[in-house]
Every structure is written in C-alpha cells, then in structure tokens.
Amino acid sequence: MGTIAAPFAVHAREFERVLGPDPRLVQVIATDAHEGPVYAADEDALYFTTVPRRSEHLDVALPLVAVRRLALDGTRFPLEPHRLTTLRAPANAANGMTMDGEGRLVICEQGSFLEPAAITRLDRRTGVVETIVDEAGGLPLNSPNDVVVTRDGAIWFTDPSYGHLQGFRPEPAVPDRVYRFDRAAQRVDVVAEGFDKPNGLVLSPAEDMLYVSDNGVPQHVVAFDVSGGRVSNRRVFAAGTPGHPDGLAVDSGGRLYASAAGGIHVFSADGEPIGAIELPGAVSFTFGGRARDILFVTADTAIWALRLGVSGA
Numbered sequence: 001m002g003t004i005a006a007p008f009a010v011h012a013r014e015f016e017r018v019l020g021p022d023p024r025l026v027q028v029i030a031t032d033a034h035e036g037p038v039y040a041a042d043e044d045a046l047y048f049t050t051v052p053r054r055s056e057h058l059d060v061a062l063p064l065v066a067v068r069r070l071a072l073d074g075t076r077f078p079l080e081p082h083r084l085t086t087l088r089a090p091a092n093a094a095n096g097m098t099m100d101g102e103g104r105l106v107i108c109e110q111g112s113f114l115e116p117a118a119i120t121r122l123d124r125r126t127g128v129v130e131t132i133v134d135e136a137g138g139l140p141l142n143s144p145n146d147v148v149v150t151r152d153g154a155i156w157f158t159d160p161s162y163g164h165l166q167g168f169r170p171e172p173a174v175p176d177r178v179y180r181f182d183r184a185a186q187r188v189d190v191v192a193e194g195f196d197k198p199n200g201l202v203l204s205p206a207e208d209m210l211y212v213s214d215n216g217v218p219q220h221v222v223a224f225d226v227s228g229g230r231v232s233n234r235r236v237f238a239a240g241t242p243g244h245p246d247g248l249a250v251d252s253g254g255r256l257y258a259s260a261a262g263g264i265h266v267f268s269a270d271g272e273p274i275g276a277i278e279l280p281g282a283v284s285f286t287f288g289g290r291a292r293d294i295l296f297v298t299a300d301t302a303i304w305a306l307r308l309g310v311s312g313a
Contacts, residue, residue, distance in 0.1 A: 159176065191231055251312055281300050
C-alpha cells in the first residue's frame, strides 16, 4: 500500500486546521485516472476519465478515453482492481465531469476530427448519453475542459483550444472562453473571455464568486463576482500558482484548492497561500466520502485519498 505520512508544506496555521490531527495521503488504487473525478454519495463510488491514448488504427488523431467507475468501501484503502468498471468507452475524449441535480454525470467531451466537442449528460443507470451543448453562437466549441452545475441547474464550463494544439481538433472557430448554459432558457452565453487557456473552474460555496485557472501565459487563477448568471470585477486571485494551474475545488470554509506543479496548492478565502499537498502528477480532485471530508485525487497513474479536517463545499 502506498502511504505518504507527511507530504505537506504548511505556510500558515490555518492549513494545520485544514489537515486535521493525523493527515495521511494514501493510494486508493493504481489506475490511469486522469480527470473529472466525481463522487456519487448514493453509490459510495467515484467516477473519472482515463488518460487519453492515441488510436493506432485510424488515419486521424483520436484520443481514446473511457469513463470509469470505482466502487469504494468507505475509508478502506487500498482497493482491489475488480472494483473498477467501465461505464462508457470510447467517450469522445471526455475530460472534466460533474453531477447535476438529478444525479447524472455532466461531461466535457473534447471531441475529435470525427465527432464534435460537446457538453453531454450521461445517465449512470442506463448509460444513455444526451448532448446538452455543442455550439456557441452557431459555431462549434473548441474542446471543453471543466464544468460545474449550479443550484439553479445552469451549466458553466471552460472551452480552451487544447484539442487543436494537441492535433485532434480543427482550428478554433471561437476564442478560448468560459460559457454558461441557461437550462431554463436553453441558451448558451459567453461568461468571460480574454484567457489564454481557461482550464479548471469552480464557484464559491455561496456561488457568488467564480474561480478560473488560466493555464496559458500568464499562469494564474482569476476570480469574478457572480450575480444573476453574470460575472464582474475580474481580478487575479492567485498570482503565485507555481506552474500549470489545472483542477480547482473549494471547501466549506471558502478555501481554494488548485492543482499545479508539484501537487495541490491551498489558498485562504482571501487568496493567501496557506499550504500545499505535495503530490507530483496530481491533475484533478474532488471531495467525497460520507462526510465529504476525503479529497480524492487523480494523478494519471493512481487515485489517492487524503482525509482532511474540513469538508467540501
């Protein structure tokens, strides 16, 4: 079993409260877990997307990705390989995921030269896939990366042009942006633009602030005030993110977690760096467990778990 007793850098006393009395980073299972970790409390299961691999049998570039499920067993780690099952494969270069109010997976499909990029919805019980959004203003999306669903049912997502840069999507027809799909009006609106590569996104516990990691030049996390489905007051929240900010999450105290070089960096609600979880290769993460106090981390070669002294938002 892989267990790391003290892979933490403490910059402020607040981070000691976050870690709790006996923090341990434990390998849950060795597997190619890349993005989109989503905890399903009704199943005590974790859903994720696998590391993209190139098809060797097609004339065009096509990243092969699967949506997989890990049946958890409370806080018992590590887990056996037979607990892994595949829900959908191939999954159109699926990346970030979340869950909507009806318990369906909402997925960022980056697309390819053969299939359009889209935001889709996957029923965990039936496996039925439904397309929610595949264009903006009549033009195709680039390659959606991360997604959140708010309490009013709106879907917010980032749409960078990684697919084109990595050779499996056509040249972009729209800039790299953040969008909001209004479920009631069935309308897609541009929320924010002016990014290099908008990547992860998350809202504060009260859903009155939006955070977006820009993984281009410069690399930082920006924040916006949110009201009525619109954003304002753009500012740099974390300028010192040490390279390639990706996945984001918030806890119930409004602290921001951002994966970047070397692991996961934690910031106070005011944007001050308070500590780091040292796990090279960490890509994305989510809070889970019955008390939502376990941080599940996907790191390409394994899924890790860290029980914290705080819970997820």
